[in-house]
Amino acid sequence: xxxxxxxxxxxxxxxxxxxxxxxxxxxxxxxxxxFTTQSPTxxxxxxxxxxxxxxxxxxxxxxxxxISGVVEEVYVEAGEFVKEGDLIAxxxxxxxxxxxxxxxxxxxxxxxxxxxxxxxxxxxxxxYDRQKQLFDKGVISANDFDQANNTYLQAKQRVEQAxxxxxxxxxxYDIIKTGTTSGVGNSAQTQVRATVSGMxxxxxxKAGNQVIEANNFNxxxxxxxxxxxxxxxxEGKVDESEVGxxxxxxxxxxxxxxxxxxxxxxxxxxIAPKGIAENGAIQFEIEGSLKKLDSTQTFxxxxxxxxxxxxxxxxxxxxxxKEALVQYDPKTKKPFVEVETGDQEFKRVDVxxxxxxxxxxxxxxxxxxxxxxxxxxxLQGPPKYAGRN
Numbered sequence: 001x002x003x004x005x006x007x008x009x010x011x012x013x014x015x016x017x018x019x020x021x022x023x024x025x026x027x028x029x030x031x032x033x034x035f036t037t038q039s040p041t042x043x044x045x046x047x048x049x050x051x052x053x054x055x056x057x058x059x060x061x062x063x064x065x066x067i068s069g070v071v072e073e074v075y076v077e078a079g080e081f082v083k084e085g086d087l088i089a090x091x092x093x094x095x096x097x098x099x100x101x102x103x104x105x106x107x108x109x110x111x112x113x114x115x116x117x118x119x120x121x122x123x124x125x126x127x128y129d130r131q132k133q134l135f136d137k138g139v140i141s142a143n144d145f146d147q148a149n150n151t152y153l154q155a156k157q158r159v160e161q162a163x164x165x166x167x168x169x170x171x172x173y174d175i176i177k178t179g180t181t182s183g184v185g186n187s188a189q190t191q192v193r194a195t196v197s198g199m200x201x202x203x204x205x206k207a208g209n210q211v212i213e214a215n216n217f218n219x220x221x222x223x224x225x226x227x228x229x230x231x232x233x234x235e236g237k238v239d240e241s242e243v244g245x246x247x248x249x250x251x252x253x254x255x256x257x258x259x260x261x262x263x264x265x266x267x268x269x270x271i272a273p274k275g276i277a278e279n280g281a282i283q284f285e286i287e288g289s290l291k292k293l294d295s296t297q298t299f300x301x302x303x304x305x306x307x308x309x310x311x312x313x314x315x316x317x318x319x320x321x322k323e324a325l326v327q328y329d330p331k332t333k334k335p336f337v338e339v340e341t342g343d344q345e346f347k348r349v350d351v352x353x354x355x356x357x358x359x360x361x362x363x364x365x366x367x368x369x370x371x372x373x374x375x376x377x378x379l380q381g382p383p384k385y386a387g388r389n
Contacts, residue, residue: 037340037372043320043360047313048253049245051286053236055256055304057227058289061196064220068213069093069190071205076224078202082194089192089223091211103173110169114162121155128152198226201302232290232300234266234308237283240275246310247271252288253309259298266290268310313355320360325373326353337367338374346374 072092076082131148134140202225205211214220234254238246252266266288275282288308290300326335335353338346349371354362367373 035344035346036375038322038325038375039372040319040321040363040367040369042317042369043362044316045314045318045320045355045357045360045362046309046311047355047357048309048311049238049242051236051238051242051308051310053234053286053306053308055232055254055290055300055302055306056235057201057229057302058231058233060201060225060227060302061198062222063088063192063195063224063226064214064222065089065091065192065211066213067091067093067190069211071207071209071211071223072190073207074203074205074223076200076203078200080200081198082200082226083197084194086194087191088194089205091190091192093190094210103169106169107166107173110162110166114159114166117155117158117162121159124152124155192223194224194226196226196228198228201225201227227302229300229302230292232302233269234286234288234290234306236286236288236306236308237276237278238286238310240282240284243271243275243284245312246286251311253311254288254290254306255309256300256304256306258304259300262298264290264300266308315355315362318354318362319367319369320362321367321373323356323359323361325375326351326361327376338376339367340372340374 069091072090074089075087076089082088128148128151131140131145135142135145204222204224209221211221211223212218234252246268248268248271250268252268254264254266256262256264268286268288270285270287272285275284277283286308321337325337327337328335334350336348336350339349341347349366351366352364354364356362
């Protein structure tokens with residue numbers, strides 16, 4: 001029994017030894033891992049966030065009539081340049097029957113009042129003349145003459161006021177009937193003129209359309225919209241997760257979908273203090289002024305969709321490596337790379353990093369452009385400590 005146990009133990013030892021030899025032989029047959037290397041390069045690294053929006057004029061002026069009526073003729077088309085004072089359209093007034101009748105009645109009433117005032121004036125003038133003759137002869141006192149004189153002057157004033165009322169009622173009648181009258185000047189005009197110089201962006205009315213004047217109770221009908229297209233801005237929105245990263249004064253790079261292979265420089269001017277809920281997220285409006293465009297640059301049409309790249313950080317022509325080459329110490333979390341010292345021999349070198357765009361990272365200190373950096377763990381993927389913290 002004892003001999004049998006000894007034999008079994010010896011056989012087990014021999015078997016384990018054979019398995020170990022086979023495992024070592026198999027490991028020696030595997031091809032050794034060969035690590036490739038990459039050298040630092042000179043890069044311009046930009047950290048940005050993107051906002052979507054459109055290009056619009058900085059100031060768009062709506063031309064509205066100051067009388068209601070029907071558009072008789074339109075003299076401009078969208079795309080034309082106009083100067084301040086140029087004729088835009090002409091309005092034909094369609095009088096309101098009730099207002100017209102009321103105005104006629106006012107004229108008749110004021111004419112009757114004038115006739116009555118003139119009759120009273122003639123009577124008072126005759127009385128004044130008699131009193132003056134008596135006063136000159138010393139028949140009446142100065143007090144009696146003064147009373148007659150005051151009554152005469154009051155009658156004369158009532159005649160003048162009646163004439164003014166009649167003239168105003170006639171002007172009101174003309175305005176109701178034709179839209180203008182003599183002596184009114186530019187306060188009531190059937191001719192609509194440009195109030196600023198610029199390009200005509202839109203003419204939303206045509207001949208025959210009814211228009212309403214702008215007043216305290218109504219915005220009025222827009223005849224045309226004008227703008228200086230050399231002063232354009234970007235209007236867009238950013239998500240609440242990004243708004244904390246931006247500030248006024250940051251540079252923008254504008255790309256317009258309809259204009260390929262061109263970028264337009266701008267500056268962030270405005271960030272809304274209050275967000276707006278859209279599709280379950282809070283959006284903040286932003287505005288950026290495009291640098292003034294000269295005549296040689298591409299014409300940007302108002303309303304074109306655009307994207308704005310808001311540049312948060314930028315490092316030009318700096319030494320950089322791919323972020324995938326960086327490793328982090330498990331304990332200190334400090335970044336390092338492995339630099340080749342010989343054939344497949346590497347040493348750890350601590351590095352000081354700058355800004356990163358997710359692909360390339362700036363290296364401020366630790367390596368040079370001639371160093372060859374190990375592309376580590378290329379078979380198994382990054383370990384649990386890979387990536388920036």
